Amino acid sequence: MDPQVLLDQYGPEAMQAGIRIAGSLAIILIGYWFAKLFSGLCRKALAKREFDATLSNFIAKLLFFFVLALAVVPALAHIGVQTASVIAALGAAGLAVGLALQGSLANFAAGVLLIAFRPCRVGDWVDAGGCSGTVESISLFQTTLLTADYKRITIPNGQVMSDAITNYSVMPRRRIDLVVGISYDSDMKKAKDILKQLVEADERILKDPAATIAVTELGESSVNLICRPWVATADFWPVRWQLTESIKAAFDDNGISIPFPQMDVHFDKTA
Template sequence: MDFQALLDEYGPEAIDIAIRGAGALAIILVGYWLAKIISGITQSALQKRNFDATLNNFISRLVFFVLLAITVIPALAHAGIQTASVIAALGAAGLAVGLALQGSLANFAAGVLIIAFRPCRVGDWIEAGGSSGTVESISLFSTILLTGDYKRVIVPNSKIMSGAITNYSVMPRRRIDLVVGISYDSDLRKAKEILQRLCAADERIMKDPATNIAVSELADSSVNLICRPWVATADFWPVRWKLIEDIKLAFDEEGISIPFPQMDVHYHKDA
């Protein structure tokens, strides 16, 4: 069979395939161009609203790939490929992947919520998911905490969002709650004066709100006083540790005893 015969037999079909392929390619290129533009507009809009950079990049890329996928389907149809079976296969594959990645999808959804609503930020000290520490980073699937003894804990985001989140850094001030027990024989008024003097002497303790010093309980072996000064959040632990030490030293100097739990046992000898 010569070339002319082959051209006469397969030429029209080849031309039709070439035209369909060129049309499909044009649809994909136009769709790609539109997806890039819309994705860029989405990213700019989110940046103006001060969205988190991680969430911003994810949403813009998601918009791009969704639009590109929507473009590919009509392109395949234009090329003469049956898309119904392709869509069914993609749906079945998506269902299988979704079932296999339930835990990962739950972490992903929780990560989006954490980034969007910001119950904690990088640098905050929090308790969440059974762990506590300073937030080092927040990703779409996990949150990394640095503990007080410098251990790195990777907590799944779903575990964080499934329970309470205690953020110790978000508020500008914190209250130190101390309970100081003195013996029943000690001078109660003097003990309160000492606590008041120590709190007034530390410049890191706020004047407003005022420090609350009062008798909280007449316990079995001690009179319990509460001492509740307010400090800046960053000064919480240094002031707490210093105040406890100063109270002990001042009580020793002033003869205020701090009793320890004890029990008196009486023996009765039968006649």
């Protein structure tokens, strides 16, 4: 067949197809440029608000692909592709993937909430998901704790967010709660004075708020006293251990006995 005849027959259609393809590519390139622009602006805005880097990068990438998808759809329509069927197919595929990854998506959503609202941060000592430890990392799907005996515990974020999170490190000070029992024949006032002296002698114990020393209960075998001093969070365990030891030693030196559970059995000789 004569090339001129082919050119006359198919040339206009080929030129129109080329123009449509070039227009579609231009739309995608412009969409890609806008996607990069909005993604970068989003990342900078979140960085100024001191958002977590993991969450910031995820949101920026999500925005990038969303804007790019908005450009791809009209680009396909420009070259004559029926976008309604494409969108329906993508929706069905997304639904199927969502059902298959239901548990993972729940962990992901919980991870976003953990990173966004920050009930705990790396380095905090927490009770979370039924476990206790120092937060080593928080990712989009799981949280990692290090226990006091240096075991690593990996908890799905859905489990972390499904229960209360107790953060022991977030506040600058903590209260030590000690209950000390003395026998009924011991000098109660003297015992309280000893507790007060021990609290005042330790420089790590805060003066404000003041420590609480009082009788809390008349138990079955002891008079129970409470000693509740306030300390900096970092000093909680050292002060608690030292104060407990000092109370025992001071009570022994001053003749104040700390009773232990016991049972007296009386035999009736007349039976």
